[in-house]
Amino acid sequence: MSPTRGYHHGDLRRALLDAAAEVIGESGPAALSLRDLARRAGVSHAAPAHHFGDKAGLLTALAVQGFDLLAQTLRDAGDDLLAAGVAYVDFAVRHRAHFEVMFRPDLYRADAAEVRAASARAGDVLRARVAGLPTRGGGPGDPGRDALAAWSIVHGFATLWLAGALPDRLGDDPREAARAVIRRLVD
Amino acid sequence: MSPTRGYHHGDLRRALLDAAAEVIGESGPAALSLRDLARRAGVSHAAPAHHFGDKAGLLTALAVQGFDLLAQTLRDAGDDLLAAGVAYVDFAVRHRAHFEVMFRPDLYRADAAEVRAASARAGDVLRARVAGLPTRGGGPGDPGRDALAAWSIVHGFATLWLAGALPDRLGDDPREAARAVIRRLVD
DNA sequence: GATCCTATCTTGCCATTGACAAGATGGCAC
DNA sequence: GTGCCATCTTGTCAATGGCAAGATAGGATC
Missing domain, CATH: 1.10.10 (Arc Repressor Mutant, subunit A)
Structure with a gap:
């Protein structure tokens, strides 16, 4: 080309x-x-x-590309946690192939140095965004726990969306639907 | 045998x-x-x-078995939402193969009647358990939205756990770790 | 400018796999 | 006892992943 x-x-x-x-x-x-x-x-x-x-090598390269792309996407979404969450879901839908491979370590060499580095870079951005999540529950609020909850909810929504497991009534705009779900955790 | x-x-x-x-x-x-x-x-x-x-046929049967197994697991967990959430994660870990196939519709015939039926049965139990989730946000609280949030958080946690994406400090007991995360949404 | 060198790509090959076709086998209905 | 059908086997084919050996080109070195 x-x-x-x-x-x-x-x-x-x-x-x-x-x-x-x-x-x-x-x-x-x-x-x-x-x-x-x-x-x-x-x-x-x-x-x-x-x-x-080999095949695993190709998928390894794809995973690295995916983690870097995710990190960039999250950076572009700015500091707002809700926006970052929506961006995470949007990334999964727009870069479906990358997303699916990234979280399927049996398909590639997840322990490769380049993968660990790229994954860590994306993780850093993710954690930085989640830091703004308000704690809850009366207690002191474990930041690690809160971050895990935020990551889980966006990752789960994205996965279910890609799997086609969600009801049709949500429409065809994952950003809109994700926003509502994430608000349940954030607001 | x-x-x-x-x-x-x-x-x-x-x-x-x-x-x-x-x-x-x-x-x-x-x-x-x-x-x-x-x-x-x-x-x-x-x-x-x-x-x-063919291969897809075998995986279709495995998916059906998985959905039925999940429905039974959720039933056994009782009415408590937190317990149901923990049971969902526990199911994913204990029946890893079933769980992975179930939410990978490209591997089997997800549109087969038996699959749709089994999937619907599991979905019914899931929705029944989530009905107990308290709404939040001052507004009227959309039950569908709340159910989606609950499903997303447990599904996301389970997926990330299986992918080995979670930090080691969580230990090796997914039930314990899941309970803390789900509390962030429930309490 | 000739020669070497190395990354890039090709041809040829083999074991494994999924799928299909045709035949064998054994239990069961009648 | 006989026919029938579900179950399983043998044989075959195209496609795939991976390896080995060779061809080709573009640049470095002299």
């Missing part, structure tokens, strides 16, 4: 990641085939191996 | 489902192989096809 630069045949690594995100987003990770990706990119069936080693 | 009854070689359908749950619980759905299941059961590689048609 974009003739930015090229070695042999173009920006293959990027093309493969893009194609993988598209396939997974449409049909799930189980439908992913390295050979299909190679066909889409117009290269031989063994070309992906050079960039990613 | 148990010589309860048998046609040709024993209780194959059940044996296959059990083996599938074991494999998925240990290595994830991606590692599931029909031929491996057949080997474990001591039958030929084509035997599973007769009971489930």
Whole structure:
């Protein structure tokens, strides 16, 4: 596509990641085939191996990309906790493939250094946003507990939305529906 | 094993489902192989096809089993919302394979009548338990919204726990950790 | 400018898998 | 006892992931 630069045949690594995100987003990770990706990119069936080693390697790269993308999304959402929560759900829906892979450690090498680093970066931003959550319950309010509750509610809503498990009456705008749910915890 | 009854070689359908749950619980759905299941059961590689048609058919049966198991688990937990929430998380951890498949509709035929029925049964119990959740926010309190928030928080916590995404300091007792998080919403 | 070097990609190959077709086997109804 | 049907087996095929060995190109070095 974009003739930015090229070695042999173009920006293959990027093309493969893009194609993988598209396939997974449409049909799930189980439908992913390295050979299909190679066909889409117009290269031989063994070309992906050079960039990613194997299937897990490709998904590892996708997960890293996803964590970085999530961190950026949360940063862009600003300091408001509600906005950050909505942005989390919106990220899951817009970058469905990345989100699904990120939280499925059996699909990739979750213990790889790059993954741990990217995951930690996203976690830092997440925790920073949650710090604004008001405590509740009369007691002193455990910040870790509160952060976990906030993360759980947005992650759960996003997961259920992607799974198609939620009732139809919610409509087709995940941001709107998520906002209402998150308010239950925040207000 | 148990010589309860048998046609040709024993209780194959059940044996296959059990083996599938074991494999998925240990290595994830991606590692599931029909031929491996057949080997474990001591039958030929084509035997599973007769009971489930194909891989999606087997996972469909597993999902149905899972929804029924979840409904029973929630019933056993009693009327208390907190207890029901903890039971939901506990179910996800104890029946990891079922839980993972249930909310991954791309792996099976989620539109099958048996699935819709079992899913609806579990949903009924879930909604009944959530009915006890106190509303909040000064406004009239939307019961649907509240139920969604409760479901989201337990589902999110369970998913994050299974993904290994939660910090180690939570220990190894998901029930204990879940209770604290759910209290943030309930108390 | 020639040569080397390395990253990139290709061709060829093999074991495994899911799915299908056709046949064997055994219990059960009648 | 005979036919019937659910259950299971054997045989086969295309597709896949992964490995090994070779081809190709672009740049570095002299």
